[in-house]
Amino acid sequence: MAKPDLPKPTEAELAILRVLWERGPSTVREVTEHLQDERGTGYTTALKLMQIMTEKGLVKRDESERSHVYEAVASAENTQRQIVGDLLDRVFGGSAQQLVMQALSAKRTSKVELAEIKELIAEFEKKAK
Amino acid sequence: MAKPDLPKPTEAELAILRVLWERGPSTVREVTEHLQDERGTGYTTALKLMQIMTEKGLVKRDESERSHVYEAVASAENTQRQIVGDLLDRVFGGSAQQLVMQALSAKRTSKVELAEIKELIAEFEKKAK
DNA sequence: AGTCGTCTACGAAGACTTTCGTAGATTGAG
């Protein structure tokens, strides 16, 4: 099945992963520019972080070009699930409904979104015995 | 309304807050003993953390007894909401339904729980226009 | 008074995270 058990990304690492998920494989420069707005990350800072992430196995890089191209190893979904699972234990004592409760409270959720979430749950109900 | 805007608790701080929420106001010794199992936190470590948390305003303490009694300033609900709101932005780009999706995937959720969550959503639907 | 156990206070070590300066390699233009 291959679940190499990657470490939980730090905050800055996560910001980089988000860019890679959105853009697909990218160079340091491309990532830096995308991060500029929300973080003001400098070029060498991003480079260093991405080098560290390579060591940790969070990203892999293609060195065939002069500007190395980095790519996220884990999908957004898998990483998000890992992070939420961790949160569930650490903050909510494993209660998914409490988490959902606070998620809906934290952000005013539109009727459309609520309906979509309901559909989601209906699907899970089919699967659950 | 008084929303003093407390800092986000760190991991170790959160573990302490969880004990305070569960037990109510407690001494350092009591907290340490509760934390012993899951964290192996030493007495002076807990003490130091709780002193720092006092400075940050996360807890307040009653010094009228020789053993100071600490109490969480923010409720579990408020703190959880803050943390989830932060996560929503940082990890899910603000999409509550993606968060719910991963929460339900991360933990096998029972039919009973799913039903409860559905009720929750029904209530939110009433409030939302 | 002297001793023991428990308490607070404090400082500092150690680990981890993030940032950046600098050096050296490579490429393209003049």
Add this chain to the structure above:
DNA sequence: CTCAATCTACGAAAGTCTTCGTAGACGACT
């Protein structure tokens, strides 16, 4: 070839978080 721009690599500073050792205060008990 030389220069400027751009890249990687690396080390180290600065900040934060967590841990713990040690010191001094306090109270109870003999």
